[in-house]
Amino acid sequence: MRLRYAGTCRLCAASLPAGTQAIYESETKTVRCVECATEAQENDPPELEPPDDESLSDDSGVAGSSARREYERRKAKDEEKLREKWGRFGGLAVALSDERQPTKAWDQGAVGEERLGARLNAMGSAGLAVLHDRRIPGSKANIDHIAITPRGIWVIDAKRYKGRPELKIEGGIIRPRVEKLLVGRRDCTKLVDGVLKQVDVVRDLVGDVPVTGALCFVEADWPLIGGSFSTRGVHVLWPRRLTKLLAEQTAGDVDVAQIREAVASRFRPA
Structure with a gap:
């Protein structure tokens, strides 16, 4: 338009x-x-075709929906405070004021989830099912994306961070080996901990079905060659690399439809 x-x-x-x-x-x-x-x-993977409407059920979820709602809630609250503070000049204050960084962060996170979700949806087929923005029972946390393939389940956390992701290893001979995830100069190791917790929650449900964790950085400063790595069993990569790995999960014994039903019933849309 x-x-x-x-x-x-x-x-x-x-x-x-x-x-x-x-x-x-x-x-x-x-x-x-x-x-x-x-x-x-x-940028969509050329070998993949968009799914038919029948391949996506109503409870697949909407990528980034809970983060988008939280952003809108915080934005409205911030604007309300400005209007109360400035009275009849409130509208002008809202128009001239920049968004607070804590509020803007929710918008940035939602965009990252939305972009990755669109790419994952483009992979939908009879051999791959994708669920978005799933609530973890008994917790305020949610899982950004869950992909079910014939080889197992992928629990995916989408992040929209700037800087280059890299693995820093400390110790290993005299001291205990410690792996740290850095994005630029920022220590983001806690993100790996979060994915591992999500993996454990899903694994408790599906039992022997393999569950793999992934951290997907949507706009990070990835090098032209290489760049992806794993830390403590969690893949750290970018969207195109992730979809390529998922596209290779075609041969396996997992009943995708059955596992999808079980996972969708346990982890409802957030």
């Missing part, structure tokens, strides 16, 4: 003046520039 009002692309953050041709997403009330939409189509 042609925008009536100026906006910002939710994927690349480019400014979109009024009158610009863009894509409006009614569900999230956000816009995408045409370039991002085209890039998303071109």
Whole structure:
């Protein structure tokens, strides 16, 4: 559509003046520039076909939905405080104020989940099932994505961090070996701990079915050659690398439909 009002692309953050041709997403009330939409189509794995509507059931979930709701809640609360503080100038204060970083972080996280979710959905087939944004019973936490393949289950945590992911190893001879996940200079080892907890929760449900954890960094500074690695059994990679690995999980003994039903029943949409 042609925008009536100026906006910002939710994927690349480019400014979109009024009158610009863009894509409006009614569900999230956000816009995408045409370039991002085209890039998303071109980057889809060429050997995979989009799923038929029948291959995606109603309870597959919507990627990033809970993070998007939390962002909208925080944004509305921030704007309400500004309006109360500035009275009749509240509207102007809202228009001129930048979003608080804690609020913006939820939007960034939602975008990461949405982008990865779209790529995973494009892989849907009779041999692969994908669930998004699943609530962990008895916890406030959720699982971003769950992929069920003939070889097992993948528990996937999507992150939209800047910087280059790398594995730092300390000790190993005299001292105990310690593996740390760094993104840029930021110690993100706790993200691995979180994925391992999610893997354990899913494994408790499915028993002998193999469960693999993955941390997928959507916009990290990955090198042109190599870059992906594993730490404590968790794959650390980017979306294209992840979908390639999942596409290779074609031969196995897992009943995808049966396991999907069990997982979807236990982990409801968040």
